[in-house]
Amino acid sequence: MQELVQRTWSPRSRLHVGDVAWERALNAGRRGDTWRTAFWEDNGQVVAWGWAEPDHLSLVVDPEWAEVAGDVLGWFQEYAPDGAVSVLEAETHLVAALEKAGYRADDDAPYFTHHRIALSDLGTPVVPDGFTLRHVQPDEVQQRAAVHRAAWSDWGPSKVTDEDMAAVMSTWPYKPELDWIVEAPNGEFAATALIWDDKIHGIGLVEPVGCAPAYRRRGLAQAVNLAALHALREAGATHAMVCPRGDDAYPKARALYQSIGFRPGARSRLYVRR
Known part of the structure; x- marks a missing residue:
């Protein structure tokens, strides 16, 4: 999972290798019976994965294999037909797959904003x-x-x-x-x-x-x-990133990071299918 995240990472990516490390270390063992994971491979190389927990999906898809995003969503919908999916708004290949599969953005849901800082x-x-x-x-x-x-x-x-x-x-x-x-x-x-x-x-x-x-x-x-x-x-x-809440319901963390010098960039969006 981390290899795919690291290989395809860019400022347009929602997940960093640290996100996977933190979440898997805490939850994979404790809640492994309800947190499902699936992989899609090409010649032994992972090109996509989905992680459902249990009615929310995190997914990473190599942009060069954008068509596989539809397969990941289909896998998720088999047991969570009304589930939700979080992506970064800049992940256009995932946004397109979500909209094609009938998901719509929930603009009233809490969201996170990626912030970056140069370490110079x-x-x-x-x-x-x-x-x-x-x-x-x-x-x-x-x-x-x-x-x-x-x-x-x-x-x-x-x-x-x-x-x-x-x-x-x-x-x-x-x-x-x-x-x-x-x-x-x-x-x-x-x-x-x-x-x-x-x-x-x-x-x-x-x-x-x-x-x-x-x-x-x-x-x-x-x-x-x-x-x-x-x-x-x-x-x-050379740089660091942090992903605090971006909505006004929880502004304290965002204010802390901006006081240090972090500046906001792309935001996450929650997509739901009903």
Whole structure:
């Protein structure tokens, strides 16, 4: 799955290798009975795949094999006739296949906006006295999982376990040097930013970022993002991307990334078939 994503990636692509790494590491084992995956190959090379979870489809299709998108949608419709599909508006070969198959864009649905930043001119990360910026160590799985749960439990308890985080940290292309945290004076992890580096294209994906509620409004999320971006630049990348919500129902994340210097580009669209 990652090979196809990386081979066909461009600024017009919805998914980055880091998207697949994060989602598969968290969900493939825990929900493998309901998250179906199918592949389409030509001479042993994957030219398309679909991942249904269970009534929403993510798909990647090599633009040179655009006609296969119809087959992927047909596979999905066999067990989710009223399902939904997310694509980037710039993925015109997928948009055309969706419209041909009877899907229509839901303009009222939440959406995500791809943001990019060049790493040539980054700000300096600053944290309050007593706080420390550093990357995660491989043996800090429990602390890393704990701060993720704290940061992502605003709307209900996070389901991410220590075992889930261990799976994330063992999935290519994870590197602890690009997984940054803010450590509080008491040793507790307060904020995190993980970046997945696609070395072929020189672009890293920021996914995910979080700050524990007890440590918010101190500039920690901005600082840990900047520290991770500096590390990404030192690793040889030239750009980074992040995909926050673009609609006004959830503007905080978008505002954070734009304050760092990320600028918006193409947006996602949800297509439904009724």
